[in-house]
Amino acid sequence: MRLESHPIVDFKRGKEVTIYFNGKPxxxxxxxxxxxxxxxxxxxxxxxxxxxHRPRGFFCAIGKxxxxxxxxxxxxxIRTCKVYVRDGMQIRTQNAVPDAENDYLAxxxxxxxxxxxxxxxxxxxxxxxxxxxxxxRQMRKMAGFGNVPRRAPDVNAEYEEIDADVAVVxxxxxxxxxxxxxxxxxxxxxxxxENNYLGGQLIKQTHRFFGSGRHRAGTRGIRIAEILEEDLxxxxxVDVRKETKVxxxxxxxxxxxxxxxxxxxxxxxxxxxxxxAYERTLIFENNDLPGVYGAGGVQTLMNVFGIKPGNRGxxxxxGNVGLILTYQLLQAGIDVSAIVEAMPRIGGYFxxxxxxxxxxVPIYTRHTILRAKGEKRVEGAVIAQLDxxxxxxxxxxxxxxxxxxxxxxxxxxxxxxxxHAGADMKFVPELGGMVPLRTRFNxxxxxxxxxxxxVAGIEEATAAIMEGRIAGIHAAISLGYGGDEAEEELDExxxxxxxxxxxxxxxxxxxxxxxxxxxxxxxx
Amino acid sequence: MRYLERGYLEKDELPPLPSEERLTSKKPVVYIECPQPxxxxxxxxxxxxxxxxxxxxxxxxxxxxxxxxxxxxxxRVCPGLAIFLVHVKNGKGYVTxxxxxxxxxxxxxxxxxxxxxxxxxxEGTITWALKPERNDRTQLVTVxxxxxxxxxxxxxxxx
Ligand SMILES: Cc1cc2nc3c(=O)[nH]c(=O)nc-3n(C[C@H](O)[C@H](O)[C@H](O)COP(=O)(O)OP(=O)(O)OC[C@H]3O[C@@H](n4cnc5c(N)ncnc54)[C@H](O)[C@@H]3O)c2cc1C
Ligand code: SF4
Ligand code: SF4
Ligand code: FES
Numbered sequence: 001m002r003l004e005s006h007p008i009v010d011f012k013r014g015k016e017v018t019i020y021f022n023g024k025p026x027x028x029x030x031x032x033x034x035x036x037x038x039x040x041x042x043x044x045x046x047x048x049x050x051x052x053h054r055p056r057g058f059f060c061a062i063g064k065x066x067x068x069x070x071x072x073x074x075x076x077x078i079r080t081c082k083v084y085v086r087d088g089m090q091i092r093t094q095n096a097v098p099d100a101e102n103d104y105l106a107x108x109x110x111x112x113x114x115x116x117x118x119x120x121x122x123x124x125x126x127x128x129x130x131x132x133x134x135x136x137r138q139m140r141k142m143a144g145f146g147n148v149p150r151r152a153p154d155v156n157a158e159y160e161e162i163d164a165d166v167a168v169v170x171x172x173x174x175x176x177x178x179x180x181x182x183x184x185x186x187x188x189x190x191x192x193x194e195n196n197y198l199g200g201q202l203i204k205q206t207h208r209f210f211g212s213g214r215h216r217a218g219t220r221g222i223r224i225a226e227i228l229e230e231d232l233x234x235x236x237x238v239d240v241r242k243e244t245k246v247x248x249x250x251x252x253x254x255x256x257x258x259x260x261x262x263x264x265x266x267x268x269x270x271x272x273x274x275x276x277a278y279e280r281t282l283i284f285e286n287n288d289l290p291g292v293y294g295a296g297g298v299q300t301l302m303n304v305f306g307i308k309p310g311n312r313g314x315x316x317x318x319g320n321v322g323l324i325l326t327y328q329l330l331q332a333g334i335d336v337s338a339i340v341e342a343m344p345r346i347g348g349y350f351x352x353x354x355x356x357x358x359x360x361v362p363i364y365t366r367h368t369i370l371r372a373k374g375e376k377r378v379e380g381a382v383i384a385q386l387d388x389x390x391x392x393x394x395x396x397x398x399x400x401x402x403x404x405x406x407x408x409x410x411x412x413x414x415x416x417x418x419x420h421a422g423a424d425m426k427f428v429p430e431l432g433g434m435v436p437l438r439t440r441f442n443x444x445x446x447x448x449x450x451x452x453x454x455v456a457g458i459e460e461a462t463a464a465i466m467e468g469r470i471a472g473i474h475a476a477i478s479l480g481y482g483g484d485e486a487e488e489e490l491d492e493x494x495x496x497x498x499x500x501x502x503x504x505x506x507x508x509x510x511x512x513x514x515x516x517x518x519x520x521x522x523x524x
Numbered sequence: 525m526r527y528l529e530r531g532y533l534e535k536d537e538l539p540p541l542p543s544e545e546r547l548t549s550k551k552p553v554v555y556i557e558c559p560q561p562x563x564x565x566x567x568x569x570x571x572x573x574x575x576x577x578x579x580x581x582x583x584x585x586x587x588x589x590x591x592x593x594x595x596x597x598x599x600r601v602c603p604g605l606a607i608f609l610v611h612v613k614n615g616k617g618y619v620t621x622x623x624x625x626x627x628x629x630x631x632x633x634x635x636x637x638x639x640x641x642x643x644x645x646x647e648g649t650i651t652w653a654l655k656p657e658r659n660d661r662t663q664l665v666t667v668x669x670x671x672x673x674x675x676x677x678x679x680x681x682x683x
Contacts, residue, residue: 007626008661208603208662210564212581218566218601220660331625345528350560351604357531358679360642365529462563503561503582 001040003306007331008206008220011306017087022099028085035061035068035081036305038091044290044377046070046080048096050145052109055100055376057290061297063194064278064414069145070094075153076146081300084196094146101376105142158262162239164190166475167254167268169246169417172200173461174453175274176228177468181489182272182475183235185482190266191238192256194245198232199225200276200453202461204299206331207324210349211462211500221461222303228465249273249421252448270448270475273418274468277411277432277454282316285371287407291378295325295408302332310404314381315339316369320348320460322408326356337402340367340383342390349505369405370397378404413455421449430512431457437518440494441474442467445518450475457516459509466497525560532640533557541675542589542610552594552611552618555675556585557640558604567598567607596620600659609666610674617674618651623663627682629653635667635680645669645677 003011014030021038028037035046035058045055046068059065063082071092072078080091093100116124125135166182168175171193179191197203205221216224232238244264246256254266279294281287291310295317298309313329315322318341326336336356344366346353353363366386373380385396412433418425423436423444435457436444443450450471453464473490476482482489501510527533542553554575556567561582568578568585575591576598578584599607599622609620623629629650637645652666669677 005626007624007628007656208601210562210603212563212565213569213601217564218570218603223660333626345525346531349562349564349604350528350531351558351562351606353528353531354533354557354640354678355605358638358640358642359681360638363531499581500563502580503563505562506582 001042001308003302003308003332006306009222009303009306013306017085019085019087019089019091021091022093030085032085032305033061033081034070034072034083034085034089034091036301036307037085038080039301039309040305040307043101045093045100046290047093048100048103048106049288050095052112053096053103053105053107054109054288055103055106055290056288057377058293059281059297060279060294061300065294071146073153074149076149082194095144155261159265160258160262161265161267162190164188164239164266164268165479165481166190166270166272166472167192167266168272168274168472169254170200170274170276170453170455171195171198171240171242172274172276172453172464173202173224173228174276174455174464174468175200175272176225176232177465178272178274178450178452178472178475179238179468180228180232180235181469181472182270182481183232183238183472185473185476185486186237187270187476187479187481189235189238190254190268191232191240192244192246192254192264192266193240193242196243198229198240198242201296202228204296204303205324205461206303206328209461215462215465215496215500217462224461246417249417249449269479270450271421272450272452272468272471272475273421273455274452274464275414275417275455277413277458279407280410280412282369282407282409284369286374287372289372289374289378290376291374291404292372293404293406295321295406298404298406299325299328302334303328308332308334309406310378310402311335312337312402312404314369314383314400314402314405315408316405317341317408317410318343318346318348318353318363318365319408319410320352321410322406323348323352323356325406325408326361327352330356330359330361336361337400338383339363340369341365342368342386368392372405378402381405411454411458413458415455418444418449418451418455421446423449423451424518426516428457428512428515430508431459431516433458435512435516437516439518441490442471443474443518448475448478457509457512463497463500463509466493466500469493470497527559530641533559538675539587546589547610547674548612552609552620553589554587554592554594554598555608555610556587556598556606557608557678558584558602558606560584562604564603566601566603570597570601572597596664599664600662608678612671612674615671617669617671618666619669619674619677620652620664620666621678621680623665623680624661625681628656628663629665629680629682633682635682637667637669637673637677638679638681639676640678642679645673647683648677648680650680 096103165187202225211217452468
């Protein structure tokens with residue numbers, strides 16, 4: 001399942017190592033995540049669902065959905081899409097007897113509705129007392145995920161404190177740009193990202209970007225990530241911490257764990273939150289079957305690790321993400337049977353749609369997916385037409401031949417840290433969900449805490465870069481850096497972004513932004 | 525905006541065609557199929573001959589066929605794969621387009637031709653191919669086709 005050649009990406013695989021999956025040896029390459037290596041070796045069922053023991057595969061591949069949790073070297077509940085393989089690693093599936101692929105407890109899923117209709121667990125086995133206690137004990141054994149490790153892992157934990165002018169959380173285009181523009185004017189910057197690379201979503205985007213040449217349009221996403229990183233590394237006043245997961249913001253202290261072993265506290269004067277977004281899923285029958293993946297998850301597997309998600313995909317959603325993913329699948333030599341879109345029109349750019357249409361991929365507008373077929377993995381799908389009132393048109397069902405399904409129905413801001421910081425939040429559908437109120441300069445209601453990129457509202461990379469620029473410069477100026485030159489660049493940055501959003505595709509964003517501007521603008 | 529229901533342009537939605545004279549003149553000419561207002565402008569920015577008109581980044585590009593020299597600067601960078609170079613020479617038609625698939629193409633290769641809708645239109649021969657590494661892995665290739673097909677052929681794949 002590993003791709004040997006690709007028109008755009010050269011896959012640099014590390015040293016070959018062996019990991020053990022439920023005791024069996026699996027070939028892997030250094031630099032791959034556990035989930036990627038397992039997938040490449042044909043593993044599809046990664047876990048079992050909590051109550052009904054339904055099979056689950058990976059979904060997001062970026063550590064956000066928890067469907068890939070396994071026991072790694074004795075430690076339970078590890079998201080295997082976020083840990084990198086090491087020779088001799090022991091991996092076990094959890095919550096299943098004997099393992100996730102063949103789980104006897106899956107019988108519950110078959111029996112539950114017949115014997116225990118919804119709500120019946122409140123009434124059954126209540127008396128006599130001994131029965132209740134017996135059943136409770138058995139249920140407790142079955143409940144929960146994973147087993148607590150028998151002894152404490154023998155690692156040397158460390159603790160470090162650093163002082164910074166600006167702490168940036170997230171090293172995607174938004175965070176990188178914020179860090180660059182604060183550092184440029186002399187601020188001491190610390191950039192934290194949980195990945196072992198910088199670039200965020202950009203590193204799986206093999207296509208050339210839109211926008212203006214000034215904002216690197218016509219350049220591939222993967223190269224933009226490289227350019228931004230090089231830019232950042234020019235500055236001596238920047239401290240980059242990769243593999244650092246930020247879990248809290250306490251006042252102006254940003255707290256994270258570096259390399260799983262070090263507790264890190266950054267005492268910052270300003271904070272930029274640029275944590276990106278989560279992939280959404282869609283409700284349809286069997287949508288939890290292994291083989292139903294997030295579009296970004298498939299991109300990660302295919303464009304970062306060079307692993308084929310399957311042989312033939314169905315794409316749900318015709319926004320830019322769905323359209324671009326389709327093209328990328330074709331480039332990797334994988335068939336796409338169709339794109340379905342519930343709206344009467346294609347959601348993304350026409351030119352992206354035209355690219356795949358001319359290669360023979362049908363686009364069904366006003367269609368939806370009804371169900372995924374298969375027992376332990378996707379073996380096909382059924383789609384159907386929708387009428388004006390969004391009801392399924394009788395008799396329009398169509399079988400689709402596919403062995404995986406990509407859900408590309410949008411993203412939601414990854415906003416936990418904003419809540420933690422105490423920022424005022426608001427539900428703005430145009431921006432993708434709960435987003436922070438912010439000033440024109442992307443400062444939230446918490447003074448000194450800024451946002452940039454998808455976490456401030458789902459848009460795209462160019463906008464993320466522009467927002468990062470604004471937040472970064474403003475943060476630097478507010479600390480007394482930069483002088484007139486910075487002020488001028490800030491004005492220009494705000495204008496650039498306004499112009500960028502002036503077209504019909506920006507209308508929605510502008511409309512959403514109007515709902516979450518902070519009036520009490522902190523003037524400099 | 526019916527094209528957004530289908531994903532391809534029908535004849536009546538195509539931009540104006542270059543004149544017969546221009547098509548058969550010495551130099552090939554660009555034909556852009558990018559009708560929707562999107563925030564994108566690398567084609568405009570790359571043209572040194574002022575042949576592409578775009579007042580605002582969100583405007584669709586408009587080509588002045590008389591000014592276009594067929595230099596291919598815009599074709600190199602268009603992220604939408606929406607630009608085609610067309611030419612008629614000695615009664616034969618030539619279409620130059622972007623190509624990002626394996627196997628890479630070389631002069632002399634026989635390829636299948638596809639329409640905007642993905643219908644097969646027969647075969648053609650590659651008469652020129654820019655090496656992928658010369659353009660960040662987007663090849664530019666010219667395919668020789670029937671004269672009538674220069675406004676039909678929009679993709680090629682090696683047999
Ligand atoms: C398929 C697809 C195609 C796209 N095509 C285009 C396109 O053509 N043009 C375009 O302009 N845009 C495109 N985009 C959109 C663009 O990639 C995103 O909008 C952009 O990456 C958002 O940038 P960001 O910095 O906000 O977030 P991200 O790129 O998501 O980066 C967030 C970073 O924060 C890190 N992080 C999150 N939480 C934590 C934490 N608690 N601790 C530490 N680190 C954390 C993450 O690891 C990640 O690296 C596309 C997106 C997708 C999915
Ligand atoms: S081919 Fe050259 S001259 Fe013609 S529009 Fe493109 S860049 Fe301009
Ligand atoms: S570069 Fe391509 S996609 Fe962008 S506006 Fe020009 S023709 Fe359209
Ligand atoms: S958390 Fe690993 S696949 Fe989603």
